[in-house]
Amino acid sequence: xxxxxxxxxxxxxxxxxxxxxxxxxxxxxxxxxxxxxxxxxxxxxxxxxxxxxxxxxxxxxxxxxxxxxxxxxxxxxxxxxxxxxxxxxxxxxxxxxxxxxxxxxxxxxxxxxxxxxxxxxxxxxxxxxxxxxxxxxxxxxxxxxxx
Amino acid sequence: xxxxxxxxxxxxxxxxxxxxxxxxxxxxxxxxxxxxxxxxxxxxxxxxxxxxxxxxxxxxxxxxxxxxxxxxxxxxxxxxxxxxxxxxxxxxxxxxxxxxxxxxxxxxxxxxxxxxxxxxxxxxxxxxxxxxxxxxxxxxxxxxxxxxxxxxxxxxxxxxxxxxxxxxxxxxxxxxxxxxxxxxxxxxxxxxxxxxxxxxxxxxxxxxxxxxxxxxxxxxxxxxx
Numbered sequence: 001x002x003x004x005x006x007x008x009x010x011x012x013x014x015x016x017x018x019x020x021x022x023x024x025x026x027x028x029x030x031x032x033x034x035x036x037x038x039x040x041x042x043x044x045x046x047x048x049x050x051x052x053x054x055x056x057x058x059x060x061x062x063x064x065x066x067x068x069x070x071x072x073x074x075x076x077x078x079x080x081x082x083x084x085x086x087x088x089x090x091x092x093x094x095x096x097x098x099x100x101x102x103x104x105x106x107x108x109x110x111x112x113x114x115x116x117x118x119x120x121x122x123x124x125x126x127x128x129x130x131x132x133x134x135x136x137x138x139x140x141x142x143x144x145x146x147x
Numbered sequence: 148x149x150x151x152x153x154x155x156x157x158x159x160x161x162x163x164x165x166x167x168x169x170x171x172x173x174x175x176x177x178x179x180x181x182x183x184x185x186x187x188x189x190x191x192x193x194x195x196x197x198x199x200x201x202x203x204x205x206x207x208x209x210x211x212x213x214x215x216x217x218x219x220x221x222x223x224x225x226x227x228x229x230x231x232x233x234x235x236x237x238x239x240x241x242x243x244x245x246x247x248x249x250x251x252x253x254x255x256x257x258x259x260x261x262x263x264x265x266x267x268x269x270x271x272x273x274x275x276x277x278x279x280x281x282x283x284x285x286x287x288x289x290x291x292x293x294x295x296x297x298x299x300x301x302x303x304x305x306x307x308x309x310x311x312x313x314x315x316x317x318x319x320x321x322x323x324x325x326x327x328x329x330x331x332x333x334x335x336x337x338x339x340x341x342x343x344x345x346x347x348x349x350x351x352x353x354x355x356x357x358x359x360x361x362x363x364x365x366x367x368x369x370x371x372x
Contacts, residue, residue, distance in 0.1 A: 031253045031308045053308060091247045093176065101251075101310055118246045123312040125184075125329040126175040 032101050035074055035082050042106065051103045052112065053120065057081055058096045070117070074100065086114040093119040149357065152350035159343030166336050174333075180244045183237050185337055188316075189344035190234035191259075195297055196348065197227030198266065202294035205287035217283040218363070220290055222355035224269050226348065231263045246310060254303040255311035258296060265293035278366070 032053035038045050054074035060081075062071040070090050073081040084102060094100070099120030104113045167185050174181035200223035208216035238256070239249040250256065269289045276282045304313045318328040327334055 031251075031310065093245055093247070095176070116248075118248055118251065118310060120310060121177070121245050121312050123315040123318060123328050125181065125315065125333050127172045127330050127332055128175045128178065 035076050035080055038082065038106065039080055042110070046106050046108070049103070049105055051101055052082070053099065053101045054082075055099055056094075056096045061096055063090050070094075072096075074102070074112075082110070082112050084112045084114055086117045088115070088117065091117060091119050093121070095119075149350060149353040152346055152353065156343055156347035156350050159339075159346060163336065163340045163343050166339065171336050172332055177245055180241060183241045184333075185340045187234060187237040187241055188337065189341050190230050190237060192341055193230040193344055193348045194227055194234055194262070195301075196345070197223045197230060197352075198262070198290075198294050198297060200352070201227060201266075201269075201290040205290035208283060208287050209291075212280075214283075214363075217287070218356060218359045219352075220287065221273060222352055222359055224266055224273075224286075224290060226351050226355060228263065228266045228270055230348075231259070231266065235259060235263060251310050253309040253311055254307040255300065255309045258300045258303050262293065262296045262300060265289065265296065269293060 032051035033045070035052060035054050038050075038052065052074065054076050057073040057075045057078065060073035063069075064071070068087065068089060070086040070088065071084065072086075073083050075081045086102065086104075094117070099122070101118040101120055102112065102114040103116035103118075107113050163185065167182055171182070173179055201220045204216040204220035204223065207213070208220060235256075238259075242251075243249050269286060272289065273282065273286055276285070301314070303309060304311055315329060316327050317325050329337070
């Protein structure tokens, strides 16, 4: 086989793989769905492993320490909500009104059963006014000293 | 010049460290773990800068065919890989307490990993081919194509839904002007950290370039014998 043919075959293989990847990519370019997308077409998502990105509805959290189960509602406009049951530990960064990305499946009763809960952080930073630099405490925690 | 930059960056790192751990307040939501931002963001900035140097010098090499451009591109690519790896690593360490995971396959993280792999490929290509005009030409093409991933990384958080938050430093305020979304207590240490990291980058690049020049000189002398 001449070098030109070799290059042509190799190039074609690479091009085919690239086209395949791009095609796959356009089929599912979203990292997560939104609650309104789910509620608009519930049958499309039922039983499928999906991610949802949304805000935690304020005053909807129920944290069951004994069962290690976190229940809350997600929303994007405070009107349409989806109840979520997450079997796992409540993350430190979990706050009501904050963004979360959850992974799991919709069950038959319209409840989202999450097996992964990620907390989304906004691009905004702010100073902790409540304990505006408690240096001593910081070094204690760094040195693992007695609190 | 190289020495001056080295000492300057060492002093700068000490200043930044004292400033960040001694005087800068903690973030309201993330607390202490947010301090890794002062390393994460400058690492990514140097990654962008370094691969831009590769991009620029690769074009210049293909145009002018001067060996010096090839040497600078090679040096900058190696340092860029280092900082890109550091950016990904600090991001993972930051992601664990903040998001609850070291890694997700969202658009920001995936395109950044792609950038890292492209330039690892660049370094590997250099290592496995003989030095010369042909190697320089191939490397230049990868350097130019690889750089094109950076605008994609930057815009990924605007185009797609990602776990990674949108840009803080280029957030638009009123009248469409960039207005960083952080209080001055965070912004000034960050700007200082960016400056120090840039000085340190200058030091690394000059040093690496000198090694490259001497290696070439040595190769020439050996060839003469």
